[in-house]
Amino acid sequence: MTCRISVLGVGYLGATHAACMAELGHEVMGVDTDPAKLSKLAAGEVPFYEPELSEILQKNISAGRLTFTSSYDDAAAFADVHFIAVGTPQKTGELAADLTYVDSVIDNLVPRLRKPTTIFGKSTVPVGTAERLGIKARELAEHGHIPEVAWNPEFLREGYAVKDTLQPDRLVVGVDKNTPGRAIEVAKRVYSQLIKDGVPFVETDLATAELVKTSANAFLATKISFINAMAEICEVSGADVTELADAIGYDTRIGRRFLNAGIGFGGGCLPKDIRAFMARAGELGVDQALTFLREVDNINMRRRTGTVDKVRTLLGGSLVGAKIAVLGAAFKPESDDVRDSPALNIAGQAQLQGATVTVYDPKAMENSRRIYPTLIYASSVEKACEQADAIMVLTEWREFNELEPSKISKLVRKKIIVDGRNCLDAENWIDHGWYYYGPGRSLSGPIDA
Numbered sequence: 001m002t003c004r005i006s007v008l009g010v011g012y013l014g015a016t017h018a019a020c021m022a023e024l025g026h027e028v029m030g031v032d033t034d035p036a037k038l039s040k041l042a043a044g045e046v047p048f049y050e051p052e053l054s055e056i057l058q059k060n061i062s063a064g065r066l067t068f069t070s071s072y073d074d075a076a077a078f079a080d081v082h083f084i085a086v087g088t089p090q091k092t093g094e095l096a097a098d099l100t101y102v103d104s105v106i107d108n109l110v111p112r113l114r115k116p117t118t119i120f121g122k123s124t125v126p127v128g129t130a131e132r133l134g135i136k137a138r139e140l141a142e143h144g145h146i147p148e149v150a151w152n153p154e155f156l157r158e159g160y161a162v163k164d165t166l167q168p169d170r171l172v173v174g175v176d177k178n179t180p181g182r183a184i185e186v187a188k189r190v191y192s193q194l195i196k197d198g199v200p201f202v203e204t205d206l207a208t209a210e211l212v213k214t215s216a217n218a219f220l221a222t223k224i225s226f227i228n229a230m231a232e233i234c235e236v237s238g239a240d241v242t243e244l245a246d247a248i249g250y251d252t253r254i255g256r257r258f259l260n261a262g263i264g265f266g267g268g269c270l271p272k273d274i275r276a277f278m279a280r281a282g283e284l285g286v287d288q289a290l291t292f293l294r295e296v297d298n299i300n301m302r303r304r305t306g307t308v309d310k311v312r313t314l315l316g317g318s319l320v321g322a323k324i325a326v327l328g329a330a331f332k333p334e335s336d337d338v339r340d341s342p343a344l345n346i347a348g349q350a351q352l353q354g355a356t357v358t359v360y361d362p363k364a365m366e367n368s369r370r371i372y373p374t375l376i377y378a379s380s381v382e383k384a385c386e387q388a389d390a391i392m393v394l395t396e397w398r399e400f401n402e403l404e405p406s407k408i409s410k411l412v413r414k415k416i417i418v419d420g421r422n423c424l425d426a427e428n429w430i431d432h433g434w435y436y437y438g439p440g441r442s443l444s445g446p447i448d449a
Protein backbone atom coordinates (compact mmCIF):
# COMPACT_ATOMS: atom_id res chain seq x y z
CA MET A 1 0.00 0.00 0.00
CA THR A 2 1.37 3.41 -0.99
CA CYS A 3 2.34 5.85 1.76
CA ARG A 4 2.93 9.60 1.60
CA ILE A 5 6.35 10.11 3.11
CA SER A 6 8.57 13.06 3.89
CA VAL A 7 12.30 12.66 4.52
CA LEU A 8 13.65 15.55 6.57
CA GLY A 9 17.31 16.07 5.74
CA VAL A 10 18.49 14.79 2.36
CA GLY A 11 22.22 14.25 2.86
CA TYR A 12 23.93 10.87 2.38
CA LEU A 13 21.33 9.04 4.41
CA GLY A 14 18.21 11.08 3.60
CA ALA A 15 18.67 11.37 -0.17
CA THR A 16 19.20 7.62 -0.38
CA HIS A 17 16.24 6.88 1.86
CA ALA A 18 13.96 9.25 -0.07
CA ALA A 19 14.89 7.76 -3.46
CA CYS A 20 14.60 4.20 -2.17
CA MET A 21 11.20 4.79 -0.56
CA ALA A 22 10.00 6.16 -3.93
CA GLU A 23 11.53 3.11 -5.59
CA LEU A 24 9.32 0.98 -3.33
CA GLY A 25 6.31 2.80 -4.83
CA HIS A 26 5.66 5.43 -2.14
CA GLU A 27 5.08 9.13 -2.81
CA VAL A 28 8.03 10.94 -1.27
CA MET A 29 8.97 14.53 -0.51
CA GLY A 30 12.58 15.27 0.44
CA VAL A 31 13.07 18.31 2.69
CA ASP A 32 16.30 20.16 3.42
CA THR A 33 17.54 23.57 4.51
CA ASP A 34 20.33 23.63 1.93
CA PRO A 35 18.99 25.22 -1.28
CA ALA A 36 21.98 24.16 -3.40
CA LYS A 37 21.50 20.51 -2.42
CA LEU A 38 17.77 20.71 -3.09
CA SER A 39 18.11 22.19 -6.55
CA LYS A 40 20.63 19.52 -7.56
CA LEU A 41 18.43 16.72 -6.25
CA ALA A 42 15.32 18.18 -7.88
CA ALA A 43 17.24 18.20 -11.19
CA GLY A 44 18.03 14.52 -10.72
CA GLU A 45 21.65 15.09 -9.74
CA VAL A 46 23.07 13.38 -6.65
CA PRO A 47 25.17 15.99 -4.78
CA PHE A 48 27.65 13.30 -3.67
CA TYR A 49 29.02 10.07 -5.10
CA GLU A 50 26.98 6.97 -4.34
CA PRO A 51 26.78 4.07 -6.82
CA GLU A 52 23.31 3.31 -8.23
CA LEU A 53 21.68 6.30 -6.55
CA SER A 54 21.39 8.65 -9.52
CA GLU A 55 19.52 6.05 -11.61
CA ILE A 56 16.78 5.55 -9.03
CA LEU A 57 16.67 9.27 -8.20
CA GLN A 58 16.06 10.20 -11.84
CA LYS A 59 13.66 7.33 -12.45
CA ASN A 60 11.45 8.25 -9.50
CA ILE A 61 11.50 11.99 -10.18
CA SER A 62 10.37 11.24 -13.74
CA ALA A 63 7.66 8.92 -12.44
CA GLY A 64 6.35 11.81 -10.30
CA ARG A 65 6.88 9.91 -7.04
CA LEU A 66 9.76 12.02 -5.72
CA THR A 67 9.92 15.79 -5.13
CA PHE A 68 12.13 18.09 -3.09
CA THR A 69 11.33 21.21 -1.09
CA SER A 70 12.59 23.51 1.64
CA SER A 71 9.06 24.04 2.91
CA TYR A 72 7.99 22.41 6.16
CA ASP A 73 4.45 23.62 5.42
CA ASP A 74 4.45 21.53 2.25
CA ALA A 75 5.93 18.51 4.03
CA ALA A 76 3.41 18.70 6.89
CA ALA A 77 0.49 19.01 4.48
CA PHE A 78 1.77 16.26 2.17
CA ALA A 79 2.97 13.38 4.33
CA ASP A 80 1.48 11.02 6.89
CA VAL A 81 4.85 9.46 7.63
CA HIS A 82 7.97 11.54 8.33
CA PHE A 83 11.53 10.28 8.56
CA ILE A 84 14.15 12.38 10.38
CA ALA A 85 17.48 12.04 8.55
CA VAL A 86 19.37 15.18 9.60
CA GLY A 87 22.96 15.12 10.85
CA THR A 88 24.03 14.47 14.43
CA PRO A 89 27.66 15.62 14.32
CA GLN A 90 30.07 15.72 17.23
CA LYS A 91 29.69 18.91 19.30
CA THR A 92 32.62 21.27 19.00
CA GLY A 93 35.00 20.69 21.88
CA GLU A 94 32.97 17.82 23.36
CA LEU A 95 32.51 14.12 22.74
CA ALA A 96 28.71 14.36 22.78
CA ALA A 97 26.44 14.51 19.72
CA ASP A 98 24.99 17.82 18.62
CA LEU A 99 21.24 17.26 18.53
CA THR A 100 20.35 20.78 17.37
CA TYR A 101 19.27 19.61 13.91
CA VAL A 102 17.12 16.75 15.19
CA ASP A 103 15.41 19.07 17.66
CA SER A 104 14.90 21.67 14.98
CA VAL A 105 12.99 19.15 12.84
CA ILE A 106 10.53 18.51 15.68
CA ASP A 107 10.28 22.25 16.44
CA ASN A 108 9.52 23.08 12.81
CA LEU A 109 7.37 20.14 11.86
CA VAL A 110 5.10 19.37 14.80
CA PRO A 111 3.27 22.73 15.11
CA ARG A 112 2.41 22.46 11.40
CA LEU A 113 0.78 19.03 11.59
CA ARG A 114 -2.94 18.93 10.89
CA LYS A 115 -3.53 15.17 10.67
CA PRO A 116 -2.50 11.94 12.37
CA THR A 117 1.16 11.29 11.61
CA THR A 118 4.03 9.06 12.56
CA ILE A 119 7.54 10.44 12.85
CA PHE A 120 10.35 7.90 12.54
CA GLY A 121 13.84 8.97 13.55
CA LYS A 122 16.59 7.51 11.38
CA SER A 123 19.47 9.74 12.52
CA THR A 124 21.90 8.14 14.96
CA VAL A 125 21.13 9.58 18.39
CA PRO A 126 22.13 9.00 22.01
CA VAL A 127 19.84 6.67 23.93
CA GLY A 128 16.99 8.66 25.49
CA THR A 129 16.67 11.13 22.62
CA ALA A 130 13.58 9.55 21.05
CA GLU A 131 11.67 9.56 24.33
CA ARG A 132 12.59 13.22 24.89
CA LEU A 133 11.52 14.14 21.36
CA GLY A 134 8.22 12.31 21.89
CA ILE A 135 7.51 14.42 24.99
CA LYS A 136 8.50 17.55 23.08
CA ALA A 137 6.21 16.60 20.20
CA ARG A 138 3.28 16.20 22.59
CA GLU A 139 3.97 19.68 23.97
CA LEU A 140 4.30 21.30 20.56
CA ALA A 141 1.27 19.70 18.88
CA GLU A 142 -1.16 22.52 18.20
CA HIS A 143 -4.20 21.13 16.47
CA GLY A 144 -5.05 18.10 18.54
CA HIS A 145 -2.94 15.87 16.33
CA ILE A 146 -0.16 14.52 18.51
CA PRO A 147 2.33 12.70 16.29
CA GLU A 148 3.77 9.40 17.40
CA VAL A 149 7.58 9.45 17.56
CA ALA A 150 9.23 6.10 16.86
CA TRP A 151 12.84 5.19 16.04
CA ASN A 152 13.98 3.30 12.98
CA PRO A 153 17.81 3.42 13.00
CA GLU A 154 19.69 3.21 9.73
CA PHE A 155 22.57 0.81 9.08
CA LEU A 156 23.42 1.66 5.45
CA ARG A 157 27.04 1.76 4.36
CA GLU A 158 28.17 4.50 2.02
CA GLY A 159 29.19 2.87 -1.24
CA TYR A 160 26.40 0.29 -0.83
CA ALA A 161 23.68 2.66 0.36
CA VAL A 162 21.02 1.72 -2.20
CA LYS A 163 21.47 -2.00 -1.73
CA ASP A 164 21.58 -1.64 2.05
CA THR A 165 18.33 0.35 2.02
CA LEU A 166 16.42 -1.93 -0.34
CA GLN A 167 17.94 -5.18 0.95
CA PRO A 168 18.92 -4.46 4.54
CA ASP A 169 20.14 -7.17 6.93
CA ARG A 170 17.30 -6.21 9.26
CA LEU A 171 14.75 -3.52 10.02
CA VAL A 172 14.59 -2.24 13.57
CA VAL A 173 11.67 -0.19 14.80
CA GLY A 174 11.48 1.10 18.36
CA VAL A 175 8.23 2.41 19.78
CA ASP A 176 7.16 4.09 22.99
CA LYS A 177 5.69 1.19 24.92
CA ASN A 178 4.01 3.59 27.39
CA THR A 179 1.90 5.26 24.72
CA PRO A 180 1.23 2.49 22.21
CA GLY A 181 0.23 3.78 18.83
CA ARG A 182 0.27 2.73 15.19
CA ALA A 183 3.98 3.06 14.46
CA ILE A 184 4.63 -0.66 14.01
CA GLU A 185 1.69 -1.01 11.67
CA VAL A 186 2.84 2.08 9.72
CA ALA A 187 6.43 0.82 9.51
CA LYS A 188 5.17 -2.54 8.24
CA ARG A 189 3.22 -0.70 5.55
CA VAL A 190 6.23 1.42 4.53
CA TYR A 191 8.51 -1.61 4.39
CA SER A 192 5.93 -4.17 3.23
CA GLN A 193 7.96 -5.12 0.16
CA LEU A 194 11.12 -5.69 2.20
CA ILE A 195 9.25 -7.73 4.78
CA LYS A 196 7.77 -9.82 1.94
CA ASP A 197 11.34 -10.30 0.68
CA GLY A 198 12.20 -11.87 4.04
CA VAL A 199 14.05 -9.02 5.75
CA PRO A 200 13.84 -9.60 9.54
CA PHE A 201 11.66 -6.99 11.28
CA VAL A 202 12.75 -6.36 14.86
CA GLU A 203 10.29 -4.56 17.11
CA THR A 204 11.72 -2.93 20.24
CA ASP A 205 11.20 -0.11 22.69
CA LEU A 206 12.68 3.31 21.88
CA ALA A 207 15.84 2.98 23.97
CA THR A 208 16.71 -0.43 22.54
CA ALA A 209 16.29 0.79 18.95
CA GLU A 210 18.65 3.70 19.60
CA LEU A 211 21.14 1.39 21.30
CA VAL A 212 21.03 -1.19 18.49
CA LYS A 213 22.61 1.40 16.22
CA THR A 214 25.21 2.81 18.61
CA SER A 215 26.21 -0.60 19.94
CA ALA A 216 26.55 -2.00 16.40
CA ASN A 217 28.90 0.86 15.54
CA ALA A 218 30.81 0.39 18.79
CA PHE A 219 31.23 -3.31 18.00
CA LEU A 220 32.47 -2.67 14.46
CA ALA A 221 34.89 0.02 15.64
CA THR A 222 36.18 -2.36 18.30
CA LYS A 223 36.73 -5.10 15.73
CA ILE A 224 38.75 -2.76 13.52
CA SER A 225 40.82 -1.45 16.41
CA PHE A 226 41.35 -4.99 17.68
CA ILE A 227 42.99 -6.08 14.43
CA ASN A 228 44.96 -2.83 14.29
CA ALA A 229 46.25 -3.53 17.81
CA MET A 230 47.23 -7.01 16.58
CA ALA A 231 49.03 -5.29 13.70
CA GLU A 232 51.13 -3.36 16.19
CA ILE A 233 52.10 -6.62 17.90
CA CYS A 234 52.77 -8.31 14.54
CA GLU A 235 55.13 -5.54 13.50
CA VAL A 236 57.41 -5.94 16.49
CA SER A 237 57.28 -9.72 16.52
CA GLY A 238 57.74 -10.38 12.81
CA ALA A 239 54.29 -11.91 12.36
CA ASP A 240 51.89 -11.15 9.51
CA VAL A 241 48.54 -9.63 10.46
CA THR A 242 46.77 -10.56 7.20
CA GLU A 243 47.58 -14.26 7.71
CA LEU A 244 46.58 -13.92 11.34
CA ALA A 245 43.24 -12.33 10.34
CA ASP A 246 42.60 -15.08 7.79
CA ALA A 247 43.32 -17.75 10.36
CA ILE A 248 41.23 -16.33 13.21
CA GLY A 249 38.53 -15.30 10.74
CA TYR A 250 37.81 -18.95 9.89
CA ASP A 251 36.38 -19.24 13.37
CA THR A 252 32.73 -18.47 12.73
CA ARG A 253 32.45 -16.91 16.19
CA ILE A 254 34.97 -14.29 15.03
CA GLY A 255 34.42 -13.98 11.27
CA ARG A 256 36.81 -12.46 8.73
CA ARG A 257 34.92 -9.26 7.92
CA PHE A 258 36.11 -5.99 9.49
CA LEU A 259 39.43 -7.64 10.30
CA ASN A 260 41.56 -5.74 7.80
CA ALA A 261 44.44 -4.01 9.50
CA GLY A 262 45.22 -0.60 8.08
CA ILE A 263 45.05 3.10 8.80
CA GLY A 264 41.81 2.71 10.73
CA PHE A 265 38.24 3.88 10.52
CA GLY A 266 36.91 7.35 9.79
CA GLY A 267 33.97 8.95 8.06
CA GLY A 268 30.87 10.74 9.22
CA CYS A 269 29.67 7.96 11.54
CA LEU A 270 31.96 5.58 13.48
CA PRO A 271 34.33 8.10 15.13
CA LYS A 272 31.63 10.54 16.25
CA ASP A 273 29.21 7.76 17.16
CA ILE A 274 31.56 5.97 19.56
CA ARG A 275 32.42 9.31 21.18
CA ALA A 276 28.77 10.26 21.57
CA PHE A 277 28.15 6.80 23.03
CA MET A 278 30.88 7.32 25.65
CA ALA A 279 29.52 10.77 26.48
CA ARG A 280 26.01 9.39 26.91
CA ALA A 281 27.24 6.56 29.15
CA GLY A 282 28.89 9.23 31.30
CA GLU A 283 25.63 11.20 31.54
CA LEU A 284 23.86 8.01 32.59
CA GLY A 285 26.47 7.38 35.31
CA VAL A 286 27.90 4.22 33.70
CA ASP A 287 30.96 5.67 31.97
CA GLN A 288 33.04 2.66 33.03
CA ALA A 289 30.90 0.43 30.82
CA LEU A 290 32.38 2.14 27.77
CA THR A 291 35.87 3.09 28.96
CA PHE A 292 37.18 0.49 26.50
CA LEU A 293 35.89 2.62 23.63
CA ARG A 294 38.38 5.33 24.55
CA GLU A 295 41.13 2.79 23.89
CA VAL A 296 39.40 1.76 20.65
CA ASP A 297 39.49 5.43 19.64
CA ASN A 298 43.13 5.79 20.75
CA ILE A 299 44.26 2.74 18.77
CA ASN A 300 42.43 4.13 15.76
CA MET A 301 43.98 7.59 15.97
CA ARG A 302 47.42 6.03 16.56
CA ARG A 303 47.17 4.37 13.14
CA ARG A 304 47.16 7.83 11.56
CA THR A 305 50.16 9.20 13.47
CA GLY A 306 51.88 5.81 13.22
CA THR A 307 51.62 5.81 9.44
CA VAL A 308 53.17 9.27 9.20
CA ASP A 309 55.94 8.18 11.60
CA LYS A 310 56.57 5.13 9.42
CA VAL A 311 56.94 7.05 6.19
CA ARG A 312 59.18 9.58 7.93
CA THR A 313 61.43 6.77 9.17
CA LEU A 314 61.51 5.23 5.69
CA LEU A 315 62.61 8.57 4.31
CA GLY A 316 65.56 8.87 6.67
CA GLY A 317 63.98 10.55 9.70
CA SER A 318 62.60 13.74 8.16
CA LEU A 319 59.81 14.69 5.81
CA VAL A 320 61.23 18.13 5.07
CA GLY A 321 61.52 18.49 1.32
CA ALA A 322 60.15 14.99 0.65
CA LYS A 323 57.65 14.54 -2.13
CA ILE A 324 54.80 12.22 -1.20
CA ALA A 325 52.03 10.90 -3.42
CA VAL A 326 48.83 10.13 -1.53
CA LEU A 327 46.47 7.85 -3.42
CA GLY A 328 43.01 8.03 -1.92
CA ALA A 329 41.32 10.75 0.09
CA ALA A 330 37.80 9.41 0.73
CA PHE A 331 37.32 7.64 4.06
CA LYS A 332 36.46 4.48 2.11
CA PRO A 333 36.23 3.41 -1.53
CA GLU A 334 33.03 3.96 -3.58
CA SER A 335 32.35 7.17 -1.66
CA ASP A 336 33.38 10.81 -1.96
CA ASP A 337 32.87 11.37 1.76
CA VAL A 338 35.95 12.90 3.39
CA ARG A 339 34.48 13.59 6.82
CA ASP A 340 37.16 12.58 9.34
CA SER A 341 38.99 10.72 6.60
CA PRO A 342 42.14 8.96 7.85
CA ALA A 343 43.68 9.41 4.39
CA LEU A 344 43.36 13.17 4.40
CA ASN A 345 44.40 13.37 8.03
CA ILE A 346 47.63 11.52 7.18
CA ALA A 347 48.18 13.67 4.08
CA GLY A 348 47.71 16.80 6.21
CA GLN A 349 50.08 15.59 8.94
CA ALA A 350 52.79 14.74 6.39
CA GLN A 351 52.46 18.20 4.90
CA LEU A 352 52.69 19.85 8.31
CA GLN A 353 55.97 17.97 8.84
CA GLY A 354 57.47 19.53 5.73
CA ALA A 355 56.54 17.19 2.89
CA THR A 356 55.08 18.27 -0.43
CA VAL A 357 51.96 16.13 -0.60
CA THR A 358 50.10 15.48 -3.84
CA VAL A 359 46.72 13.79 -3.54
CA TYR A 360 44.67 11.89 -6.08
CA ASP A 361 41.27 10.29 -5.49
CA PRO A 362 38.86 9.07 -8.18
CA LYS A 363 35.81 10.77 -6.62
CA ALA A 364 36.67 12.85 -3.58
CA MET A 365 38.83 15.63 -5.08
CA GLU A 366 36.29 18.43 -4.76
CA ASN A 367 35.36 17.63 -1.16
CA SER A 368 39.04 17.23 -0.23
CA ARG A 369 40.01 20.57 -1.73
CA ARG A 370 37.29 22.23 0.30
CA ILE A 371 38.59 20.98 3.67
CA TYR A 372 42.34 20.72 2.89
CA PRO A 373 42.91 23.51 0.35
CA THR A 374 46.68 23.63 0.96
CA LEU A 375 47.40 20.10 -0.29
CA ILE A 376 48.27 19.67 -3.97
CA TYR A 377 45.72 17.80 -6.07
CA ALA A 378 46.67 15.84 -9.19
CA SER A 379 44.30 14.77 -11.93
CA SER A 380 45.61 11.18 -12.14
CA VAL A 381 47.61 8.55 -10.29
CA GLU A 382 50.50 9.09 -12.68
CA LYS A 383 50.60 12.85 -12.12
CA ALA A 384 50.45 12.38 -8.35
CA CYS A 385 53.35 9.92 -8.44
CA GLU A 386 55.70 12.02 -10.58
CA GLN A 387 59.05 12.35 -8.80
CA ALA A 388 57.60 10.96 -5.56
CA ASP A 389 59.92 9.83 -2.76
CA ALA A 390 57.13 7.65 -1.40
CA ILE A 391 53.65 6.60 -2.46
CA MET A 392 50.97 6.09 0.16
CA VAL A 393 47.84 4.16 -0.80
CA LEU A 394 45.31 5.30 1.80
CA THR A 395 41.90 4.37 0.34
CA GLU A 396 41.44 0.96 -1.26
CA TRP A 397 39.90 2.03 -4.59
CA ARG A 398 40.07 -0.78 -7.13
CA GLU A 399 42.04 1.51 -9.46
CA PHE A 400 44.88 1.48 -6.91
CA ASN A 401 44.72 -2.26 -6.20
CA GLU A 402 45.31 -2.83 -9.91
CA LEU A 403 48.30 -0.48 -10.29
CA GLU A 404 51.19 -1.88 -12.29
CA PRO A 405 54.44 -1.44 -10.29
CA SER A 406 56.50 -1.56 -13.50
CA LYS A 407 54.69 1.48 -14.87
CA ILE A 408 54.80 3.45 -11.63
CA SER A 409 58.53 2.66 -11.24
CA LYS A 410 59.31 4.91 -14.20
CA LEU A 411 57.62 7.92 -12.59
CA VAL A 412 59.03 8.05 -9.09
CA ARG A 413 62.25 9.22 -7.45
CA LYS A 414 62.26 6.41 -4.86
CA LYS A 415 60.47 3.08 -4.99
CA ILE A 416 58.83 3.17 -1.56
CA ILE A 417 55.18 2.19 -1.24
CA VAL A 418 53.11 2.42 1.94
CA ASP A 419 50.03 0.24 1.56
CA GLY A 420 47.86 1.82 4.23
CA ARG A 421 44.96 -0.53 3.56
CA ASN A 422 46.86 -3.77 2.92
CA CYS A 423 45.08 -3.87 -0.41
CA LEU A 424 47.99 -4.26 -2.84
CA ASP A 425 49.71 -7.37 -4.14
CA ALA A 426 52.76 -6.97 -1.91
CA GLU A 427 54.86 -9.66 -3.61
CA ASN A 428 54.32 -8.02 -6.99
CA TRP A 429 55.63 -4.67 -5.73
CA ILE A 430 58.58 -6.27 -3.97
CA ASP A 431 59.38 -8.32 -7.11
CA HIS A 432 59.59 -5.03 -9.01
CA GLY A 433 62.21 -3.73 -6.60
CA TRP A 434 59.96 -1.68 -4.35
CA TYR A 435 60.24 -1.28 -0.61
CA TYR A 436 56.78 -2.30 0.55
CA TYR A 437 55.19 -1.48 3.91
CA GLY A 438 51.74 -2.68 4.92
CA PRO A 439 50.58 -2.25 8.54
CA GLY A 440 51.26 -5.40 10.57
CA ARG A 441 53.13 -7.22 7.82
CA SER A 442 56.68 -8.45 7.82
CA LEU A 443 57.18 -8.02 4.08
CA SER A 444 59.54 -5.33 2.94
CA GLY A 445 61.94 -5.43 -0.03
CA PRO A 446 65.06 -3.33 -0.49
CA ILE A 447 65.18 -0.24 1.74
CA ASP A 448 67.48 1.61 -0.66
CA ALA A 449 64.77 1.31 -3.33
Ligand code: NAD
Nearest residue numbers: 009010011012013032033034086087088101104123124154
Ligand atom coordinates in the same frame (compact mmCIF):
# COMPACT_ATOMS: atom_id res chain seq x y z
P1 NAD B 1 24.57 14.77 6.05
O1 NAD B 1 25.29 15.88 6.72
O2 NAD B 1 25.04 14.25 4.74
O3 NAD B 1 23.03 15.18 5.85
C1 NAD B 1 22.27 15.89 6.79
C2 NAD B 1 21.33 16.80 6.01
O4 NAD B 1 20.40 17.40 6.90
C3 NAD B 1 22.04 17.97 5.31
O5 NAD B 1 21.71 17.98 3.94
C4 NAD B 1 21.50 19.22 6.02
O6 NAD B 1 21.42 20.35 5.17
C5 NAD B 1 20.14 18.73 6.44
N1 NAD B 1 19.52 19.49 7.53
C6 NAD B 1 20.09 20.06 8.63
N2 NAD B 1 19.15 20.64 9.39
C7 NAD B 1 17.95 20.42 8.79
C8 NAD B 1 16.62 20.72 9.11
N3 NAD B 1 16.31 21.37 10.24
N4 NAD B 1 15.64 20.34 8.26
C9 NAD B 1 15.93 19.65 7.12
N5 NAD B 1 17.19 19.34 6.77
C10 NAD B 1 18.18 19.70 7.59
O7 NAD B 1 24.52 13.58 7.12
P2 NAD B 1 24.29 12.02 6.85
O8 NAD B 1 25.60 11.36 6.61
O9 NAD B 1 23.21 11.83 5.86
O10 NAD B 1 23.83 11.54 8.29
C11 NAD B 1 22.55 11.84 8.79
C12 NAD B 1 22.30 11.00 10.03
O11 NAD B 1 22.25 9.63 9.66
C13 NAD B 1 23.38 11.10 11.10
O12 NAD B 1 22.79 10.96 12.37
C14 NAD B 1 24.25 9.89 10.81
O13 NAD B 1 24.98 9.47 11.95
C15 NAD B 1 23.20 8.88 10.41
N6 NAD B 1 23.68 7.80 9.54
C16 NAD B 1 24.45 8.09 8.46
C17 NAD B 1 24.90 7.06 7.65
C18 NAD B 1 25.83 7.35 6.50
O14 NAD B 1 26.38 6.39 5.94
N7 NAD B 1 26.05 8.60 6.09
C19 NAD B 1 24.57 5.73 7.94
C20 NAD B 1 23.72 5.49 9.02
C21 NAD B 1 23.30 6.53 9.83
